[in-house]
Amino acid sequence: MTIAAPPPAVMQRSHGAGLIAVKSVTNRTRLDRLHQSGNAKIRIPETRTECLEAVLINTAGGITGGDTLNWTVECGMNTATVVTTQACERIYKSLGENGRQTTAITVDEGASLFWLPQETILFQGGRLQRTLEVSLADDARFLGLEAVLLGREAMGETLDDAFLHDRWRIRRAGNLLHADDLRLDLRSNNTLHDPSILAANRAFATLVWVGPEEDGEVRALRLGRVRALLAGSAGASAVGPKLLIRMAAPSGYALRRQLMPVLEHLLDGRGLPKVWRT
Structure with a gap:
């Protein structure tokens, strides 16, 4: 008698999608629509300002190969919204597939959107493909941040096998304003510590601010003012209505110390989300 071998185990994957839409009611930003499914959750803490704060939560605790996480943010006319995450996003070791995250943002006339997720931690063997698509009205304001930590500092983890593809597209009135593709593939190229790339740094961030047209x-x-606030390995440049800032630091703690004064300045006195201070 021949006994058939059991089928190979199928790894369970997590899939989540969340949508938040906001509108202006008597000069304050209020929730218009909310949808959440799977491991994607959205919470709205109480604030005492005209700005609505939304906190995105991945209840799976992180992303690994084959997982998907999709966020949609729709900002109605004359609204002001801050979107952040409950904690750092963790990119766990993959068996080969990429984890995927997509974010689609729409900001209507006179509205402001501050996209400020906490840091992404890329674990040894982690693989992430992430897309940020932003559509802005002519006079909309947008502040976008993505910060990445390479490995778990507390465990002394050093990455020599990891993958990250971060794709940004920002359009205003339908015209492409900013395109950015960051690709790190440590399986074939382990040159992160080259002086022309990250040198001794293990944390980095990209920050983009877009506002209405201004005179020179x-x-x-x-x-x-932004350059005066920057410290360490950082630089800023301005092209038309766009301000682009790139930072690198030896640790996540050092990176956050660089980021916070710049963010506070670009938030126009609104203050950082509460989760950034806990």
């Missing part, structure tokens, strides 16, 4: 003097003043 106002734009130069804003750029000068």
Whole structure:
């Protein structure tokens, strides 16, 4: 008698999708629509300002190969919204597939959206393909951040097998304003510590601010103020209505210390989300 071998185990995958839409009611931003499914959850803490704060939660605790996580943010006219995450997103070791995250953001006339997720931690063997698509009205404001930590500092983890593809597309009135593709593939190229790339740093961030058209003097003043706040391995440049900032730091703690004063400045006095201070 021949006994058939059991079928190979199928790894369970997590899939989540969340949508939040906001509208303006008597000069305050209020929830219009909310949808959440799977491991994607959205919470709205109480605030005492006209700005609505939304906290995105991945109840799976992280992303691994084959997982998907999709966020949609729709900001109605004359709204002000801050979107952040409950904690750092963890990218766990994969058996070969990429984990995938997509974010689609729409910001209507006179609205402001501050996209400020906490840091992404890329574990040894982690694989992430992430897309950020932003559509802005002519006079909309947008502040977007993505910060990445390479390995778990507390465990002394050093990455020599990991993959990250971060794709940004920001359009205003349908015209492409910013395109960015960051690709790190440590399976075939382990040169992160090259002086021309990250040197001794293990944390980095990209920050993009977009506002209405300004004259050259106002734009130069804003750029000068941001550069005065920057420290360490960081740089800022301005092209038209866009301000682009890139940072690198030896640790996540050092990166956050660089980020916070710049974020506070670009938030126009609104203050950072509560979860950033706990």
